[in-house]
Amino acid sequence: MDRVPVLRLGGLLLVSIQVDLEDSTALALQEDLSQAVVATGARGVLIDISGLEIVDSFVGRMLSTIAAVSRVLDAETVVVGMRPAVAITLVELGLDLAGVRTALDVERGMRVLGSTTAPRADGLPLAR
Amino acid sequence: MSARGGGDEVPIAADADVVRVRQLVRARAQAAGLGLVDLTKVVTAASELARNTLVHGGGGTARVEAVAGTTAGGRPRSGVRAVFVDAGPGIPDVRAALQDGWSSGTGLGLGLSGARRLVDEFDLTSGVGSGTRVVVVKWGR
Amino acid sequence: MSVESWGAVLAEHQADLQASWLAEVAPPLAGRVTRQELERDGRELFGALAAGAAVSGSFSDGAYDELRAVLTELSRSRARQGLTPSETATSVFAVKTAFLRAPGVQPDAAFVALSQFVDELGLFTFEVYVEARERVIGEQSEQLLELSTPVVKLWDGVVAVPLVGTLDSARTQVVMEKLLQSLVDTGSEHAIIDITGVPAVDTQVAQHLLKTILAARLMGAECQISGISPQIAQTIVALGIDFGEIRTRATLADALVHALRSTGADVVRGAGAPARTGR
Numbered sequence: 001m002d003r004v005p006v007l008r009l010g011g012l013l014l015v016s017i018q019v020d021l022e023d024s025t026a027l028a029l030q031e032d033l034s035q036a037v038v039a040t041g042a043r044g045v046l047i048d049i050s051g052l053e054i055v056d057s058f059v060g061r062m063l064s065t066i067a068a069v070s071r072v073l074d075a076e077t078v079v080v081g082m083r084p085a086v087a088i089t090l091v092e093l094g095l096d097l098a099g100v101r102t103a104l105d106v107e108r109g110m111r112v113l114g115s116t117t118a119p120r121a122d123g124l125p126l127a128r
Numbered sequence: 129m130s131a132r133g134g135g136d137e138v139p140i141a142a143d144a145d146v147v148r149v150r151q152l153v154r155a156r157a158q159a160a161g162l163g164l165v166d167l168t169k170v171v172t173a174a175s176e177l178a179r180n181t182l183v184h185g186g187g188g189t190a191r192v193e194a195v196a197g198t199t200a201g202g203r204p205r206s207g208v209r210a211v212f213v214d215a216g217p218g219i220p221d222v223r224a225a226l227q228d229g230w231s232s233g234t235g236l237g238l239g240l241s242g243a244r245r246l247v248d249e250f251d252l253t254s255g256v257g258s259g260t261r262v263v264v265v266k267w268g269r
Numbered sequence: 270m271s272v273e274s275w276g277a278v279l280a281e282h283q284a285d286l287q288a289s290w291l292a293e294v295a296p297p298l299a300g301r302v303t304r305q306e307l308e309r310d311g312r313e314l315f316g317a318l319a320a321g322a323a324v325s326g327s328f329s330d331g332a333y334d335e336l337r338a339v340l341t342e343l344s345r346s347r348a349r350q351g352l353t354p355s356e357t358a359t360s361v362f363a364v365k366t367a368f369l370r371a372p373g374v375q376p377d378a379a380f381v382a383l384s385q386f387v388d389e390l391g392l393f394t395f396e397v398y399v400e401a402r403e404r405v406i407g408e409q410s411e412q413l414l415e416l417s418t419p420v421v422k423l424w425d426g427v428v429a430v431p432l433v434g435t436l437d438s439a440r441t442q443v444v445m446e447k448l449l450q451s452l453v454d455t456g457s458e459h460a461i462i463d464i465t466g467v468p469a470v471d472t473q474v475a476q477h478l479l480k481t482i483l484a485a486r487l488m489g490a491e492c493q494i495s496g497i498s499p500q501i502a503q504t505i506v507a508l509g510i511d512f513g514e515i516r517t518r519a520t521l522a523d524a525l526v527h528a529l530r531s532t533g534a535d536v537v538r539g540a541g542a543p544a545r546t547g548r
Contacts, residue, residue, distance in 0.1 A: 020150060022143040023179070054150065054168055056175040057239060080489060084449035085168035087484035093172065093242040096483060103489035104458060165446055203403055269439075 004029045006036045012044040012113060013037065013075075014106070018051040026062045033066055037073045044113035045070050048106055050081025060095040067100045077101065080109035135193025140181045140212075149178040149190045153210055156192050160206040162268045170208060170266035173243040177212045177262050180239050185214025185260055195265060207248070207267035212260075219254040226252070276322040278371050283319055286367045287311045293363040301350060310360065313339045318364070354399050355392045362388050418444045420451040427459040427528045428452065429521065433466030441477040448481065452490045459528035460485055463521045465496030475510045482515050491531070493517065495524040 002025050007014040013036055015029065033045060047063065049055065055063075067077035080103045082090075090097070103109035135156075138148055153174040157167045174190070181188040191211040199205050219225045226241050240262075244250040249265035279286060290311050295304065317336035324332035340361070347357040365384070369376050418440065420430045428451050430444055448460055462478065464470070470478070478494060485492035495518040497505075505512065518524040526536050 020147050022147055024143050053154070054172045054175060056172050056179075057242060058175075058179060078489075082488045083168075084446060084453060084484065084488065085165045087449065087487040088165055088445065088480070089168045089172050089246065090487055091480045091483045092169065092245050093176075094245070095242075097487060102487055104452065104456060105489075108456075108458065108489065165442075203407065204400065 003032065006032055008036075008040055008042070009046075011042055012046055012110065013040065013042045014046045014048070016048040016051065020053070021059060023058055026059055030062050030066055030069075034069045034073065037070055037075045043075050044110075045075055045077040046106060046109045046113065047077065047079045048081050048109075049079060049086075050083065050105070052083070052086065055082070055086050055090055057093060057095060060090060060093075060097060063100055064097055067097075071099075076113055078103050078109040078112050080104065080106055135191055135209075137189055137191045139187070139189055140178050140214075141187045142182070146175060146178040146182060149192070149210075150175050152190070152192045153208060156194055157208045157266065160194050160208050160268055162208065162266065166266055166269065169246040170210075170264070173246040173264055173266075174210050176239045176243040177210070177264065180262075181212045181214045181216075181260075185216030188212065188214030188216070188259070197267070199267075205267050207265055209263065209265045212262045214261075215259040218256045218258055218260055219252075220256050222252055222254055225254075275368060276326070278368060278374060279315070279319050279322055282371050283315055286364075286371055287315050289370045290315070290363050290367040293366050294360050297356065297359065298352070301352065302347075310339075310343055314343070314360075314364065354395050358392055358395065362392075418447060420447050422455055422457070423461070423525055424529060424532075424534075426455075426457045426532050427461070427525065428455055428457045429461040429463060429525075431463045431466065431521070436464075436467050436470060436474045438473045438477065441474050445477055445481040445484070448492075449484055449488065452485065452488060458490045459532065460490055460492040461518075461521060461524040461528065462492065462494050463496045463524070464494060464501065465498075465521065467496075467501070468498075470501050470504060472508050472510065475505055475508060479510065479512065479515070491516070491528070493524045493527065495519070495521045 002019065002022075004015060004017055004019075004021075004025065006029075007016075013033065015033065017029075019025075021029075036042065037045065045066065047066065049063075052059070063077075063079055067079075070077045078101045079097070082102065101112060103112050136152055138152060139145060140149065150171050154167065154171050157170050162170065174192075178190055181190065189212075191213075193209050195207050195209045197205055197207070226244060240252070243262075243264065247264040247266045249263070251263040252260070254260040291307055294311075295307055298307065314336075317333070317339045321328075321330070321333040321336050324330065327333075328336075343360060344357055347360070365388075368374060369381060417434070418430060418432070420428055423429050428448065430448050432444065444462070448462065451457065452460055462481065464478075482492040482494070493516045497517055497519075516524075516527070518527065529536050
């Protein structure tokens with residue numbers, strides 16, 4: 001089974017989904033990400049879906065779950081790069097990805113995370 | 129409305145088959161000249177229905193074909209039709225199953241009702257013990 | 270047959286001709302054009318033909334004005350009933366068939382076969398022509414739709430689409446897709462749909478506007494609607510459409526100021542006085 005790589009970028013985790021996801025790959029990603037948030041102490045998760053031609057309810061639910069789990073683990077999630085046709089379809093499908101923050105592209109997503117993820121109270125660098 | 133070009137039938141027995149159905153529907157919809165948004169909608173609907181066939185119907189088949197017809201105004205148009213068949217337990221209450229939020233236990237309950245909103249024609253027949261058959265059509269504009 | 274001879278056949282056997290014309294055209298049109306209608310068409314057609322033939326053998330002669338009127342009416346009503354050009358023209362070609370079957374007419378079999386074959390060629394060409402023409406018209410109206418919905422860049426990171434005229438479902442959908450694509454193309458996080466020039470909206474259009482805003486949000490952008498007239502505001506409330514936490518602004522200027530402020534820009538007037546934006 002393919003796995004989507006999770007990249008570490010300073011205090012952030014970056015995931016770029018470039019392939020048509022099988023359900024099991026999506027579930028594995030969900031698992032890998034929460035492990036990685038704990039292992040790296042990341043405060044932010046960026047998920048780039050600009051390569052995705054469709055997002056159905058399964059992948060939509062995966063995004064919501066990742067955001068919710070990350071939040072419990074004290075990390076913010078931003079989904080970036082959703083294509084217009086995908087956004088229109090998701091709205092029609094009835095999914096609003098409640099609780100998921102969005103941005104146009106990776107750069108803007110990092111800006112969103114930068115303004116909300118203040119350094120940890122203990123003053124330690126974000127990445128350890 | 130008439131079917132053209134025979135169409136393709138693929139089994140739905142595993143995760144990877146759901147992806148194959150999506151790709152097949154995409155190719156057929158592209159060939160039928162659907163715009164990007166309509167194409168995305170029908171591929172998404174097919175994805176939902178293929179997953180339903182796999183998860184709730186215990187597997188089955190998907191048949192994807194190009195169709196030709198005319199608009200209400202008499203203009204010719206082409207589209208794509210996908211037929212999902214399983215021999216699973218069937219849906220006891222079809223009307224309830226098409227409501228938003230209905231769910232057989234997993235998911236958000238948007239599969240069937242959501243897929244219906246994404247296509248132009250939607251027909252579901254199901255009976256307890258006799259499996260489920262869903263036919264969807266999406267037309268180019 | 271010269272005009273004298275077919276004129277004579279017509280004068281003598283008009284009832285027979287009408288009957289065999291009817292027998293020819295009725296089966297393929299069954300269920301779409303009523304028998305009464307076809308009988309009337311036949312009566313008018315042969316009546317006008319007989320009237321003209323009594324005077325002249327040339328269709329361009331004024332004597333055939335009435336026949337032209339009958340054919341015009343027949344073509345228009347067939348078009349309205351959604352019949353194809355071939356199905357319509359068959360009503361005319363059936364006149365020939367009727368004559369060939371008339372008592373005392375002994376046509377040359379080879380010529381009849383050729384004539385019918387060429388008629389079919391003519392019909393085929395005509396069908397293809399009409400189809401191609403309709404496609405051209407379809408493309409043109411699509412282009413018009415595109416032209417009537419310009420997406421303009423108001424500021425760095427702010428795009429707007431000023432809508433003027435009646436919004437129907439198809440046009441609103443085009444606007445929606447164009448606006449969302451322009452967010453990606455220009456990297457804009459703010460979109461404004463200005464509907465000052467729109468007299469009214471129906472439920473479907475209001476829903477499309479709502480969906481545009483939700484879709485923009487999923488893409489990471491904010492979409493505002495400005496220029497909502499009192500009538501439209503009342504419609505939205507009366508239709509029970511929930512705009513929830515969606516930002517609506519009285520004017521395009523208000524929306525722009527809001528968009529600029531959220532991009533971090535300072536909007537000031539003259540020597541540092543706060544901007545006034547109409548409300």
